[in-house]
Amino acid sequence: MSEIKPCKVCNCTRQKSYGVVVVTLKQLKVKGREALGYDADTSVSVVLDDDGTVVEDEAYFLCLPPHTKFMFLQDKEMWTPAKRYDGGTAWLRQSFDVSSDAVDSTHGGVEPWCSLAEQLKHDMASIVLMSETExxxxxxxxxxxxxxxxxxxxxxxxDLQKTLQKVLDRKEEARQSKELLQLYLKVVEKERRQELQQGETASHEVDGTERASAAGFNTRTLQVLKSKTSPETRLSNEELQMVLKQGMTVMMKELGWDTDRTTLLLQDCKKELSKRLQQVQAMQSLRDYSQCRGSTFNSKTTEPHEKEVVNKCKK
Structure with missing residues (x-):
């Protein structure tokens, strides 16, 4: 079912203008005649008040927006553009003869370009206000x-038509430039969204590092622990002691590993720390022994004193 469409109707002089609500073009003609005081059997042509386009197709009428203004033309009446004013001076309408190609005598309408020609005739500056279609x-x-x-x-x-063509070309160039600019802005916006997404991802990674460091480990320590080959050999004694101190539960949570893998890591760390302690003890013993021998053979003290030093070394 067609929608109800509010419309405006006027006569050729625009002195009478009324509003009607119709559904079809046929109904518009009936109500328009009645509103304007025409007889029901009066032959009329319906044109658009803006540019004189003849409206005789039902589908075209349905495509027109609400509140469109229509002019009713009787026999021998012709559409003419409305008076326009520029700086207080009227754009006078003057009658002029055009060829039969410009006039459709059957419908009593005039080609749209005629009104544009009338504008140019009185004001050439109106070119800049014309659309590409015009x-x-x-x-x-x-x-x-x-x-x-x-x-x-x-x-x-x-020469005038050449000028009009140049203006048309410039408008086309401006339109293409606008489309390119819009495309560029879309690309920039897309890149900006990608950068924001990458920034959010990096932020989440930083947050994850901070949560992992909450147990006392710095970023490097965690990276070493998560390495694939012998991580315990690349940790300091203090770091090894910290790992062992945290225990199974904490390390599983920090590293995100299962029980078996975490257990193996703790065992390796414990062995590595024990080996290092043994090495330290061995080095300390060698150092003490070297000091004792040096005191025995290089010191020029008395014999009782030398015996006392030797006894201490033996102990």
């Missing part, structure tokens, strides 16, 4: 037809 319509008009509508010589009209 510029294209003026460029597409045969030079002789446009010259007749503007009352310009053909050479001047030809």
């Amino acid at each position: 510029l294209e319509s003026l460029v597409a008009v045969p030079c002789s037809v446009l010259a007749s509508a503007l009352a310009f010589p053909e050479q001047k009209t030809q």
